[in-house]
Amino acid sequence: MPSKPKSPRRAMQKSVRLSEIQKAAREVFFTKGFAGATMEQIAKQARVSKGTLYLYFTNKDDLYVSLMLPVLDELGRYLHEFAQQVERKTIISRDQFLSRLCEIYYATYQFDPDGMRIIQTFQLGNHFAAMSKATLETINQRASANYRITRNVLLQLMRDGILKQRDPIKLTDILWATLIGIIQLEESKARTTQKDHLKVTLLCAFEIIGEGI
Amino acid sequence: MPSKPKSPRRAMQKSVRLSEIQKAAREVFFTKGFAGATMEQIAKQARVSKGTLYLYFTNKDDLYVSLMLPVLDELGRYLHEFAQQVERKTIISRDQFLSRLCEIYYATYQFDPDGMRIIQTFQLGNHFAAMSKATLETINQRASANYRITRNVLLQLMRDGILKQRDPIKLTDILWATLIGIIQLEESKARTTQKDHLKVTLLCAFEIIGEGI
DNA sequence: GGCATAAAATGACTGACGGTCAGTCATTTT
DNA sequence: AAAATGACTGACCGTCAGTCATTTTATGCC
Known part of the structure; x- marks a missing residue:
């Protein structure tokens, strides 16, 4: 849920982050299961803080379903x-x-x-x-x-x-x-x-x- | 998970409790969804304390699946x-x-x-x-x-x-x-x-x- | 380069909830 | 009537999703 990007540079970074987060989420969710996975673990795997996850997805369900x-x-x-x-x-x-x-x-x-x-x-x-x-x-x-x-x-x-x-x-x-x-x-x-x-x-x-x- | 019943009176009570809990669980789970339902709510609905639920089922998943x-x-x-x-x-x-x-x-x-x-x-x-x-x-x-x-x-x-x-x-x-x-x-x-x-x-x-x- | 401003990222914090367990008390056994 | 049993309780604990005040980073302008 990032706001509209102003510069193309930032837009690129955003989309990179997004897919990095999703990639990390795959790894964690699919090894530990939905309930077993924690947002902290996903954040760590994506080399990002927990708060950042919530800049891209509204909640855990949302990230998973995506x-x-x-x-x-x-x-x-x-x-x-x-x-x-x-x-x-x-x-x-x-x-x-x-x-x-x-x-x-x-x-x-x-x-x-x-x-x-x-x-x-x-x-x-x-x-x-x-x-x-x-x-x-x-x-x-x-x-x-x-x-x-x-x-x-x-x-x-x-x-x-x-x-x-x-x-x-x-x-x-x-x-x-x-x-x-x-x-x-x-x-x-x-x-x-x-x-x-x-x-x-x-x-x-x-x-x-x-x-x- | 109740241990072997000794007296028939107690055994009867146990099976009654069990079905009361399951009935309450149905009501709560099926109106609030699995994630939305809390063990506290189910216990309340069954007129029983939370701890009692765990005498009959090992955890939330177990109760649901039953x-x-x-x-x-x-x-x-x-x-x-x-x-x-x-x-x-x-x-x-x-x-x-x-x-x-x-x-x-x-x-x-x-x-x-x-x-x-x-x-x-x-x-x-x-x-x-x-x-x-x-x-x-x-x-x-x-x-x-x-x-x-x-x-x-x-x-x-x-x-x-x-x-x-x-x-x-x-x-x-x-x-x-x-x-x-x-x-x-x-x-x-x-x-x-x-x-x-x-x-x-x-x-x-x-x-x-x-x-x- | 230096400064102002906005965007992005952080992580300490909170509240809610699943699960535990020492203690209580009604029922049963001796 | 005393002792033993075991069903039940609810205060308590650890974990974790989600929040938000603060810090870091990027951008635009001079």
């Missing part, structure tokens, strides 16, 4: 590229569509599993009531942009006769929900069995769904 | 009944199977949405590192019992030729994951749009899945 943004951006880039491919009629079959989408979702997860988990906790809504209006706004804006792209891709493919005519909103939801649900389940199983079945389960799910869309 | 148990039990009852129906060959088609399972899942959710959310947060694994070994044990035991029933139902239906031959473990996961994912997504949407599409989306998902299994 770490999901790179994931949303990464997903956005993938989806954008995907939409272009669909536009150019490069995607010409249902299977192709599904395996591509599955890849995108999996790549997004792989890009930052910890960030993905924040998205889920956030979406669950129980926690993080205290975060700033601004951060909430940013998140919603990015998320709904991604949502819109996916829906448009589906609409296009339905128009082209590649997918069955269905409610595109519901379908968008179901595809994303499948990802979310499987991540949640498989991560929880992985914690006890040490085995990673996420990708194969996801593939299996998309194969099953493939026969119905 | 509130998911009724949901697991309820699901267990439904699934048990379902398994008996399958045993008796009352379920004779794929559609019948799916719509029944969908009903069960939805009923479980309806039984206690707040408890369901705890299951999800717990499954996510970020939070609640400090809960007691005993509670963790209980939860895992109930959860895997439910898991086993579902898998056996699927196996039976595959043997009977009602479902396609598939990896029953993956399929169990995918069905549950679909529920979890849709709950998460639709609740998050409901928070902003005030509209409840959970059931219709779930039905749609199970219809799509129906064509692939």
Whole structure:
């Protein structure tokens, strides 16, 4: 929440500090967990005083939640590229569509599993009531942009006769929900069995769904 | 955490206290949220001192997480009944199977949405590192019992030729994951749009899945 | 370079809360 | 009736998120 920068020099410093803080926050939050991490530790890791953290984020929740943004951006880039491919009629079959989408979702997860988990906790809504209006706004804006792209891709493919005519909103939801649900389940199983079945389960799910869309 | 009861009178009192505390905890946690709720408030609501809470639960996490148990039990009852129906060959088609399972899942959710959310947060694994070994044990035991029933139902239906031959473990996961994912997504949407599409989306998902299994 | 002013950073401080434990007292046992 | 038990209490402690008066640093002007 720094005020408007006057000089470009200061603006640069600000953005550097910001990402330094976020980098430090990642390290501390993701090794100690949200409750286990303290603002003092994060400040130390970022070579900054505790007070400074509060110049950039309104509170602990806010800082934590901000770490999901790179994931949303990464997903956005993938989806954008995907939409272009669909536009150019490069995607010409249902299977192709599904395996591509599955890849995108999996790549997004792989890009930052910890960030993905924040998205889920956030979406669950129980926690993080205290975060700033601004951060909430940013998140919603990015998320709904991604949502819109996916829906448009589906609409296009339905128009082209590649997918069955269905409610595109519901379908968008179901595809994303499948990802979310499987991540949640498989991560929880992985914690006890040490085995990673996420990708194969996801593939299996998309194969099953493939026969119905 | 109460020690072994000697007299039945005392044992009765203990179990009454326990459920009084859990009832109070529900009220406070579910109106103020996990972080917003204080042990002091819960104690007050339960007409008990703060110290007493710690005779029944090792810490705040433990108390919170214990509130998911009724949901697991309820699901267990439904699934048990379902398994008996399958045993008796009352379920004779794929559609019948799916719509029944969908009903069960939805009923479980309806039984206690707040408890369901705890299951999800717990499954996510970020939070609640400090809960007691005993509670963790209980939860895992109930959860895997439910898991086993579902898998056996699927196996039976595959043997009977009602479902396609598939990896029953993956399929169990995918069905549950679909529920979890849709709950998460639709609740998050409901928070902003005030509209409840959970059931219709779930039905749609199970219809799509129906064509692939 | 030196000074004035504004912005940024600091860290000592505070209040709130999770968790503890020595002590109390009703109930049960002897 | 005396002794033992154990459920319960609440004052107390340590920790930590968040605040704010003070100090440090950067910028603009002469």
